[in-house]
Amino acid sequence: MVERSSRLPSQRQVIELLEGEFARAGYDIEDVVIDTSARPPRIAVVADGDDGLDLDTIAALSRAASELLDDLDTSPYVLEVTSPGVDRPLTTPTHFRRARGRRVEITLTDGATVSGRLGDCGDETVALVVREGSRADLAVHEIALSTIVNAVVQVEFSPPNPRELELAGLAGEET
Numbered sequence: 001m002v003e004r005s006s007r008l009p010s011q012r013q014v015i016e017l018l019e020g021e022f023a024r025a026g027y028d029i030e031d032v033v034i035d036t037s038a039r040p041p042r043i044a045v046v047a048d049g050d051d052g053l054d055l056d057t058i059a060a061l062s063r064a065a066s067e068l069l070d071d072l073d074t075s076p077y078v079l080e081v082t083s084p085g086v087d088r089p090l091t092t093p094t095h096f097r098r099a100r101g102r103r104v105e106i107t108l109t110d111g112a113t114v115s116g117r118l119g120d121c122g123d124e125t126v127a128l129v130v131r132e133g134s135r136a137d138l139a140v141h142e143i144a145l146s147t148i149v150n151a152v153v154q155v156e157f158s159p160p161n162p163r164e165l166e167l168a169g170l171a172g173e174e175t
Helices: 011-024 055-070 093-098 162-167
Strands: 028-035 042-048 078-082 103-108 113-121 125-132 137-144 148-153
Touching (some): 042 055, 113 137
Parallel strands (some): 042 078
């Protein structure tokens, strides 16, 4: 009888083992959380892609991750592959690019808070479609990423304003 190790892989080991397979499928590993206090222990892999993750993609990534992790000599664990969730702060140019067309709330280094629809995103700036003036006219403001302290996607329950989408560079596209 072979005795199995009671150890789990480290976060780094999981990332190194899975990142190639996830990248081939078009997804990035955003984070790996290993919870040894749960019973059984839990390995959560947070992944994201340009088009987000749907349930079929999560299932396929879970199967691939499970096959790769099963080759390790570890104790039993529960594997979860998930998306970052709407409450994840936007911290990299890639996060902002993937949130293009969504409403966001941004806190700037001067303490000001601005909300609007995210438009074009570069490596150093983002465009934000905002309402301004007493008539709530729409305007596009360029914001340097270096001036953003915090940014989060806002949940919307109504369809986006077509003019906002047009100014965000998404006319005729679904967000």
